Amino acid sequence: MEDPTRQPRLNEPAPDFEAKTTHGVRKLADYKGKWLVLFSHPADFTPVCTTEFIGFAKAWPEFQKLNCELLGLSIDSTYAHIAWVRNIKQNFGIDIPFPIIEDLSMKVAHAYGMIQPGASDTSAVRSTFFIDDESVLRAMLYYPMSNGRSIPEFVRLLTAMQTSDTNGIATPEGWQPGDKVIVPPPQTAQDAETRAGEGYDYTDWYFSKKQL
Structure with a gap:
């Protein structure tokens, strides 16, 4: 039996679900093969949440280009959700x-x-979960009730994770597409000795960048 007190953990399968939504029943398996951003908000018809939903809606085409779907959640009925969407x-x-x-x-x-x-x-806080195309939980962020999230940061993070997966690299603080990426550090003393001559943007044996 699944432990109800167990919290989701990074790089493990995302908790399974099947739930009624404004677009009919949805379950985690429906999103296999695509990334999913699952995000909760405290309540319908609240001002901060309204700004966030507008932000997600405006960024929808960007998420779609990244093979990513969006799925909202709150402790409200489908009827309340529908009324709120119509109100927006x-x-x-x-x-x-x-x-x-x-x-x-x-x-x-x-x-x-x-x-x-x-x-x-009784309300879900502003939490956001990034689930990859294999249904693995890759990132999660929590915000306080009083402060809205930055949707452009979520697009940036999703792009960075996909870039890392594709190229086997890491990305520095504030990385944007087109910026240099971080080359994984060498794993042996011998490789550390030769790193300076490998053609990277070299600072030290553990810190090198390159252009993709």
Whole structure:
């Protein structure tokens, strides 16, 4: 039996789910072969959450280009979600193109550690989970109730992770596509001796960059 107190962990299979959404029933297996950004918000019809949903909607084409789907969640009913989506369209002229999970039972929220007792016992905090195309949890970020997330940072992080996967490299702070990337450090003393002559942008044996 699955341990209900177990929190999700990086580089392990993401917690499975099947849930009712504004686009019909969705389950984790539906997203196999694509990346998924699963994000929770405290409640429908709240101002900070509204700005975040508008941000996600505007960035939707960028996520799509990166083979990534979006999936929202809050402890609200599908009817509330639908009314809120319609309200965003009416007041801000923005269509919300992705599904929103109804999680009245808080089953998905608990599986992903979205409920933080220090912040709220009945609302999901602003948590964001990056799940890769093999359903492995690759990154998770938590924000406080009072402050909205930066959606461009999520696009940047997703791009960086995919670039690392494809090229076997790491990316430095604030990396953007086109910037130099970090070459993995040598693993032996002999390789460290020869690193300076390998044609990289060399600073020290453990710190070298290159252009992709």
